[in-house]
Amino acid sequence: MEIQNPLQSATQKQKILIEIAWETCNQVGGIYTVIRTKVPSMVEKWGDDYFLLGPYFPQTASAEFEPIHDLDDSVLGKTVQKMRSMGYAVHYGYWLVTGKPRIVLFDFWSIYNNINALKAGLWERHQVSTLNTEELVSHVIAFGEMVRVFLTELAKEQQNKIDIVAHFHEWMAASAIPDLRKDQIKVATVFTTHATMLGRYLAGNVPNFYDKIDTFDWLKEARHYGIEAQATLERLAALQAHVTTTVSDVTAKECEFLLGKVPDLILPNGLNITRFSAMHEHQNLHTKYKDRINEFVMGHFFQSQPFNLEKTLYFFTSGRYEYSNKGYDLTLEALARLNWKMKQAKIDKTVVMFFITKQPYHSIDPEVLHSRAVMDEIRETCNSIEKQVGEQLFKASASSSDLQMPDLNNFVDEYWRLRLRRTIQTWKNNKRPKVVTHLLKQNDGITDFVQKSNLMNNPEDKVKIVYHPDFIVSTNPLFGLDYGQFVRGCNLGVFPSYYEPWGYTPLECIARGVPTITSDLSGFGDYMMQIMRDYEHWGVMVVNRKTQDFYKAAEQLSEMLLKFVKQSLRERITQRNRVESISDTFDWSNLRTYYDTSHDLALKRRK
Incomplete structure (x- = not known):
């Protein structure tokens, strides 16, 4: 069925929307999730009048890009x-994600021999200093030049026929904006910094960064950290x-004081939320994947404990390894306090805390792998015994006159x-279970x-602590789960970030019916506090990091964790149901309207 563009009528000019991002068809970080999950909702509204631009990397393109060989009109x-x-190397096709939008990928290497002239031009026209920059800056500038040429040619060909909105995500995609404005190209531009x-x-x-944010000289600080080109762009x-x-x-707040511009609009991030027809379905999935985590825990701890x-x-907790920014420091301090409190209160429960992040390592610890392998052997032996006992029991029962x-x-x-x-004898030992599953460098x-x-x-x-310094994928020999399944199997996500512009990790918990802890310094936590007065009732706890020092915040977090530990099974099931019931709030079908407003505003301002 062809999707009609609701913005188009007999009296209106056709409108097209182009999204540009370094992470289009290129999974590097969180922007990829934003763009990819938003696609179905954008296609629903714009149909064929929506497409994307990104850089061409053969490795990622081979998995996600389907070329269109016959160019249409x-x-x-x-x-x-x-x-x-x-003479530009341009790839045109479909991005193989839900919605299957058309996409143009630019091979910036095709103009890389001209990079010094491009850098010189940026300095002459906009005073962007690119001396001694990292190689990424050069890649971004070459990519930006191809984006500029594309939008310029598109606008020339279609001027007075079509209204064009170009939405740029992050500085890596946005080096074309200054020249598009300078050359008065008829394209309405939106820039989003994540x-x-x-x-x-x-x-x-900088300790207490937010308290001092209005005192920084942006150029001085950018030079100090060696990111003058990036910050200027x-x-x-x-x-x-x-x-x-x-x-x-x-x-x-950062935009106001570090970029010199109060943003026109806030665009909160969403996800594609998969809702189940019956509440018990997501509970069943929780049980299924928790059983898989149980297998890992048995292999890891039951040798000796x-x-x-x-x-x-x-x-x-999970995310990039930013020890303070992601709140790993606060989480550990709270866990130490929780450990003491549970011992003092003689609470007959165990908490296993997983730290899932990415750090350099040599390999999975052979002892951890060996323990898991021996436990698998115990399982196989038990299965064989079960089969033998079952057959013998059936025969004995059928032939016996004794009812015992x-x-x-x-x-x-x-x-x-x-x-x-x-097998059990070779497996059991008195060693303390490893904290780290891998051999860190x-x-x-x-x-x-x-x-x-x-x-x-x-x-x-x-x-108990399990530090897994690699992201979880389905081929992982320790868990055999993908990240989404692992999240579903857990009871609580803990993300008390100090610096988190948005925060997808707690949102991914909500999408899977898992209660979560965030902070009021994360964009997501701040947003929750604005839209829901009784957010804790719905399974979202928010640590106060704006007005409390580190140790008071750690104490508050430890009390939140203790309160969760003390809940009964029935209370935890009820809370998971509540979390799952609010997940639709964060579906792109609801949050897309913020983007719609930004596009309409850009068109008005360009005119």
């Missing part, structure tokens, strides 16, 4: 043809775009008894803290 096809005739370059650097290096994009936007009120899995809770239950030990032959005994903040605080998986500890 569409607006897009003509412009691609023109650019190819001008996190300012300077904000990320300052937050990780970002600032120019924010100042020159028809509409400047960001993802939260938290980053709006068996505990009751029925009374075990799985907490996790037979002694099952008589049904297991000596071979299987000996094999089981020996060097210690870091997480390993340093657990050693200093002795949160080292001691037998008496109520809180």
